[in-house]
Amino acid sequence: MTGLGYVVVGLVLAAMGIWGVVVLAHPLRKLLALNILGSGVFLVLVAVADRGAGQAVDPVPHALVLTGLVVAVSATALGLVLMLRSDDDRAAPSRDQSDDKGVG
Amino acid sequence: MPLGIDDALPFAVVLPAVAAVAAVVMPHWGRAVGLVGGLMTAAAVVVIAFGNRVGGPIRYALGGWPAPLGIELAADGLAVVMLALVATVMLTAGVYALRYFDHDGGAEPALFWPLALLLWTGLNALALSADAFNVYVTLEVVSLAGVGLCALGGRGEAIVAALRYLLAGMLASLLYLLGVALLYVEHGTLDIATLAQVAVTGAAGFVAVPCILAGLALKAALFPLHFWLPAAHANANAPVSALLSALVVKAALYLVLRWWLAGLGMGLGPILVQLLGALGAAAVLWGSVQALVAARLKLSVAYSTVAQMGYLFLLFPLAANPTTASTAWAGIVYLVVAHGLAKAALFLASGSVLRAHGHDRLGELAGLLPRSPITKFAIGLSGVSLIGLPFSGGFVGKWLLLNAAIVSGQWWWVALIFAGSLLAAAYVFRIVALLFAQSESPIDVAPQHSPMLMELPALGLALAAVGLGFAYPALESTLALPDMLGDHAR
Numbered sequence: 181m182t183g184l185g186y187v188v189v190g191l192v193l194a195a196m197g198i199w200g201v202v203v204l205a206h207p208l209r210k211l212l213a214l215n216i217l218g219s220g221v222f223l224v225l226v227a228v229a230d231r232g233a234g235q236a237v238d239p240v241p242h243a244l245v246l247t248g249l250v251v252a253v254s255a256t257a258l259g260l261v262l263m264l265r266s267d268d269d270r271a272a273p274s275r276d277q278s279d280d281k282g283v284g
Numbered sequence: 285m286p287l288g289i290d291d292a293l294p295f296a297v298v299l300p301a302v303a304a305v306a307a308v309v310m311p312h313w314g315r316a317v318g319l320v321g322g323l324m325t326a327a328a329v330v331v332i333a334f335g336n337r338v339g340g341p342i343r344y345a346l347g348g349w350p351a352p353l354g355i356e357l358a359a360d361g362l363a364v365v366m367l368a369l370v371a372t373v374m375l376t377a378g379v380y381a382l383r384y385f386d387h388d389g390g391a392e393p394a395l396f397w398p399l400a401l402l403l404w405t406g407l408n409a410l411a412l413s414a415d416a417f418n419v420y421v422t423l424e425v426v427s428l429a430g431v432g433l434c435a436l437g438g439r440g441e442a443i444v445a446a447l448r449y450l451l452a453g454m455l456a457s458l459l460y461l462l463g464v465a466l467l468y469v470e471h472g473t474l475d476i477a478t479l480a481q482v483a484v485t486g487a488a489g490f491v492a493v494p495c496i497l498a499g500l501a502l503k504a505a506l507f508p509l510h511f512w513l514p515a516a517h518a519n520a521n522a523p524v525s526a527l528l529s530a531l532v533v534k535a536a537l538y539l540v541l542r543w544w545l546a547g548l549g550m551g552l553g554p555i556l557v558q559l560l561g562a563l564g565a566a567a568v569l570w571g572s573v574q575a576l577v578a579a580r581l582k583l584s585v586a587y588s589t590v591a592q593m594g595y596l597f598l599l600f601p602l603a604a605n606p607t608t609a610s611t612a613w614a615g616i617v618y619l620v621v622a623h624g625l626a627k628a629a630l631f632l633a634s635g636s637v638l639r640a641h642g643h644d645r646l647g648e649l650a651g652l653l654p655r656s657p658i659t660k661f662a663i664g665l666s667g668v669s670l671i672g673l674p675f676s677g678g679f680v681g682k683w684l685l686l687n688a689a690i691v692s693g694q695w696w697w698v699a700l701i702f703a704g705s706l707l708a709a710a711y712v713f714r715i716v717a718l719l720f721a722q723s724e725s726p727i728d729v730a731p732q733h734s735p736m737l738m739e740l741p742a743l744g745l746a747l748a749a750v751g752l753g754f755a756y757p758a759l760e761s762t763l764a765l766p767d768m769l770g771d772h773a774r
Contacts, residue, residue, distance in 0.1 A: 262447040
């Protein structure tokens with residue numbers, strides 16, 4: 181089953197993304213980490229559609245990925261706009277938020 | 285083809301969506317479109333509530349495609365409660381917004397009505413969705429609309445708060461999606477009712493269930509995942525704060541209730557159940573203490589939301605015992621509605637304070653709103669329900685929870701509910717004391733008069749929060765667990 185390798189890679193990407201969101205301080209880095217997390221989740225969804233050689237793939241997870249991608253793109257765009265807006269307000273982006281450790 | 289009662293289900297989702305688009309296309313008519321669309325949506329909700337009362341849970345297959353292929357909408361008792369709460373708070377906050385934004389001769393931000401209507405669309409779709417992925421999409425609509433509304437404040441702090449809110453929301457959604465994906469791998473279905481019962485049995489559930497719970501807890505701002513909430517809710521415009529605090533955090537909680545109702549709670553095991561309760565307890569204590577020491581009125585009200593959301597996670601330990609499940613359930617649903625109404629009232633009233641005095645720093649406010657007795661009354665009444673004084677809606681909710689805690693022999697939750705109520709009394713009286721203080725300080729410039737259209741919505745919601753307590757006999761049968769179960773959990 182070749183799909184399993186992709187599931188594992190997807191889970192590793194997802195774990196890296198979660199780690200990045202929690203640990204990194206800069207909002208842009210957090211946003212990029214979220215996109216890595218998203219890619220991981222989508223990779224898992226694409227891989228699990230595999231139903232073995234000769235079988236048609238399961239269309240449901242692929243439909244989920246398509247919807248998920250649209251959502252992820254919109255959210256990322258909104259995040260970037262907000263970041264630009266806050267950069268306009270303050271010269272330096274938020275390096276000073278000592279409590280900005282994410283989860284916890 | 286004649287329209288049946290079940291046709292109201294898609295209307296409750298489509299009407300606010302169409303109105304949202306219309307409000308974008310015709311920005312000058314934003315208010316009219318918002319109010320008309322809002323009233324039509326509320327009418328659809330009334331029809332659904334009526335149909336549910338008469339004929340029980342309603343199902344509707346979009347486009348005639350049944351569940352496995354198509355998307356099914358379903359309205360049971362819990363969904364109707366959520367729809368009604370959303371419609372009530374949305375309409376009142378909308379009326380309040382008519383005057384709130386134009387105090388300096390300005391108009392509301394062009395995107396207020398489209399985003400509010402989009403939020404309404406997402407909340408209604410969420411309430412009516414029965415499959416795990418549809419729910420993910422609606423949760424995203426709610427989050428993105430919420431972040432957009434939050435950023436409407438336009439000042440630096442509001443933007444930074446909105447950004448943190450967005451990042452937290454994205455993380456939460458992706459955790460939820462990851463959990464759903466893993467469950468789909470193992471069980472091959474997205475139906476919440478089916479998944480919740482088998483979720484904890486499989487190997488994937490070991491990772492998937494914590495992912496789903498963590499994602500929802502982050503969106504519901506359960507301690508210690510509440511870090512994004514106070515700034516986001518406190519820095520937004522008052523009508524937006526009311527929507528965020530009364531409805532948006534409840535959307536995630538609603539999903540927690542859905543998963544629990546479908547059978548997830550029974551499989552969690554005693555340790556995880558008590559852990560979720562303990563996090564709720566920590567939220568009650570931490571949120572209340574922060575509300576007590578907060579320097580600004582709106583920040584205090586926002587921290588109070590963190591505290592009140594904590595009570596709702598007591599569902600897990602209190603309803604784990606089958607004999608008390610029904611009581612605890614009714615108590616939680618009561619608290620959701622009572623807090624939604626009272627908190628919206630308090631945020632609207634806080635907005636009036638902010639407008640009248642020009643700031644909401646508690647240390648510099650002496651003699652709150654001398655010329656706005658209605659708003660003062662609204663603050664007092666919503667405080668009554670937040671503390672849980674008899675016979676408000678908050679009282680009934682806490683009373684039912686106390687009952688469940690005593691009957692199931694979990695005395696530590698009794699202690700927590702009393703401690704939480706005392707702390708709530710402390711932070712509410714800190715605000716109420718200002719209402720009766722005489723203004724002597726020269727730094728406090730003569731506050732402006734609040735317009736009636738801002739005073740009455742706050743009062744209406746506060747009266748509803750208190751009146752909810754008196755409505756208990758009428759609502760008791762609707763809130764009973766078997767009724768609530770509907771056919772979401774077969």
